[in-house]
Amino acid sequence: MLSFSNVGPMVLAMIGPSGEGSSQGSGGLGMFLPMIIVFAIFYFLLIRPQTKKQKDHQTMLNELKRGDFVITSGGIYGTIVGLTDHIIHLKIADKVKISVSKSAISGLAKEEEAAEVQ
Secondary structure, eight states: OOOHHHHHHHHHHHHOOOSTTSOOHHHHHHHHHHHHHHHHHHIIIIIHHHHHHHHHHHHHHHTOOTTOEEEETTSOEEEEEEEOSSEEEEEEETTEEEEEEGGGEEEEOOHHHHHHHO
16 A cells, blocks of 8 residues: 555656766656657648648639639639729529639639539
């Protein structure tokens, strides 16, 4: 059975000797090394690819022009008939035009999707 009188020496044994001759410098790095490795893994597997994807999407939005066949984030297919800095006018059917925010464009639709819709 564990009593409180035995806890003190056990804690001191777990902490280890703390004299002037002990090497405490490497213990700090050894403690943070796993966290640094985990951060590096998160950076290369999650943060960096997401940043690249955002940059590619922004480039695609900046290169949009009249006549491009696009899909919105809501799943609406349409052809760009007009655009300003923040608003895009889409023709989604004969005599049906809508205005959407430029950020609502998910991407360019593929040619086979364009033939399917029209």
